[in-house]
Amino acid sequence: MANIEDVKKELSNVQYPGFSKSIIDFGFVKDVQVSGSACAITLDITSSAPEVEEALRKDINEKLASLGLDITLNIKKPEAPKQNSNSVSGKNMAPQIKKVVMVSSGKGGVGKSTTTVNLAIAASMQGKKVGILDADIYGPNIPRMMGLNGAEVEVVGNKAKPLNAFGVDVMSMGNLMEEGQALIWRGAMIMKAIQQLLRDILWEELDILFIDMPPGTGDAQLTLAQSVPVSAGVNVTTPQHVALDDSRRSLDMFKKLHIPVAGIVENMSGFICPSCETESDIFGMGTCDTLADSYNTQVLGNLPIEPAIREGGDAGKPVTYFNPESISAKRYMQAAEKLIAFLDSVDDDISNESIQPTTPPGVSACSTAGASTAAASQPQAQQSSGGSCGTGCGCH
Ligand SMILES: Nc1ncnc2c1ncn2[C@@H]1O[C@H](COP(=O)(O)OP(=O)(O)OP(=O)(O)O)[C@@H](O)[C@H]1O
Numbered sequence: 001m002a003n004i005e006d007v008k009k010e011l012s013n014v015q016y017p018g019f020s021k022s023i024i025d026f027g028f029v030k031d032v033q034v035s036g037s038a039c040a041i042t043l044d045i046t047s048s049a050p051e052v053e054e055a056l057r058k059d060i061n062e063k064l065a066s067l068g069l070d071i072t073l074n075i076k077k078p079e080a081p082k083q084n085s086n087s088v089s090g091k092n093m094a095p096q097i098k099k100v101v102m103v104s105s106g107k108g109g110v111g112k113s114t115t116t117v118n119l120a121i122a123a124s125m126q127g128k129k130v131g132i133l134d135a136d137i138y139g140p141n142i143p144r145m146m147g148l149n150g151a152e153v154e155v156v157g158n159k160a161k162p163l164n165a166f167g168v169d170v171m172s173m174g175n176l177m178e179e180g181q182a183l184i185w186r187g188a189m190i191m192k193a194i195q196q197l198l199r200d201i202l203w204e205e206l207d208i209l210f211i212d213m214p215p216g217t218g219d220a221q222l223t224l225a226q227s228v229p230v231s232a233g234v235n236v237t238t239p240q241h242v243a244l245d246d247s248r249r250s251l252d253m254f255k256k257l258h259i260p261v262a263g264i265v266e267n268m269s270g271f272i273c274p275s276c277e278t279e280s281d282i283f284g285m286g287t288c289d290t291l292a293d294s295y296n297t298q299v300l301g302n303l304p305i306e307p308a309i310r311e312g313g314d315a316g317k318p319v320t321y322f323n324p325e326s327i328s329a330k331r332y333m334q335a336a337e338k339l340i341a342f343l344d345s346v347d348d349d350i351s352n353e354s355i356q357p358t359t360p361p362g363v364s365a366c367s368t369a370g371a372s373t374a375a376a377s378q379p380q381a382q383q384s385s386g387g388s389c390g391t392g393c394g395c396h
């Protein structure tokens with residue numbers, strides 16, 4: 001009958017998958033017991049990939065077959081890395097950008113673009129190198145709000161240089177299309193446009209790139225999440241309950257795309273009278289606290305309806321830059337501080353692969369449970385196709 005030494009001898013012929021050394025040489029064999037015809041082997045390996053375990057089981061059983069033992073194989077391995085971000089493709093189109101922040105809302109007109117501009121300027125005033133990408137290809141408002149309407153874009157080779165205003169780099173489809181030109185965007189075009197805004201623009205090394213999204217939870221959001229690791233999602237909402245319902249959809253989308261939620265901006269929260277400075281309730285105030293709690297996140301700031309905000313937006317003179325003593329500017333500064341603290345807590349050195357876990361063909365990044373297990377087993381998958389997840393997040 002075979003003994004422990006016979007078993008170890010056979011195990012020394014089992015190579016660790018992908019290497020020329022055996023599992024004995026690597027020291028992965030932790031225990032071998034033989035009792036009669038029963039043999040128990042314990043391995044402790046360094047890879048969490050299921051295919052490594054599978055290959056080892058096959059090889060060990062084959063190598064030990066001649067010994068006629070009844071083998072029990074116990075393989076210990078590290079836990080698979082957690083999926084904490086998005087992407088179906090695992091690619092990063094703009095690796096020179098440290099943190100991408102997606103500014104989103106469930107419905108239109110709640111103040112996304114206003115928030116993006118003022119948060120970006122506030123972050124830049126706090127010493128960060130900041131950019132804004134206007135991904136609202138349907139209604140690009142960033143050029144006007146940043147005083148860049150009609151500004152000429154410089155082309156270098158086959159790439160375009162971002163514009164700059166108030167120390168912030170900016171690129172918008174509004175600066176790349178003829179003014180007033182209306183385009184009907186279809187699925188594939190949206191994807192291409194967003195990817196070009198990332199890849200074909202000469203973005204410098206940035207600490208933070210703020211992305212102003214079109215309203216809702218559609219193709220643009222999904223494409224963006226598939227193209228770069230998004231470190232944080234900011235949800236903008238007004239405080240009345242009908243807006244909060246839409247906000248939940250937007251927050252659910254962040255969750256589905258594995259985008260860490262930095263917080264909620266409660267915009268148009270009360271009205272500050274320009275003459276007497278008293279604050280009165282219009283749409284409700286403070287309703288976002290409960291929403292934030294239920295998504296385990298925070299309210300980054302409560303921005304009142306203040307005429308200076310609208311005037312600054314229309315005139316291309318953002319309130320945070322031109323009116324830093326206003327209540328709104330101060331609240332934007334505090335919100336940016338909270339956001340920066342949040343971004344600091346999202347691991348900087350996290351490898352692109354783990355922040356953008358790959359999803360195998362046929363599984364959408366925003367489909368549920370099955371996707372994550374399948375993703376772990378097929379790290380090389382490049383493309384997602386497959387059916388809609390049915391949540392309205394726009395995947396298909
Ligand atoms: N707190 C505020 N006080 C006063 N005016 C505001 C405030 N927030 C936004 N506005 C104004 O409301 C209008 C809509 O804001 P904004 O364009 O930022 O919204 P949006 O969510 O980006 O809209 P869309 O969905 O169309 O892209 C703008 O004219 C803006 O100046």
Ligand SMILES: [Mg+2]
Binds near residue numbers: 113212213
């Ligand atoms: Mg907008």
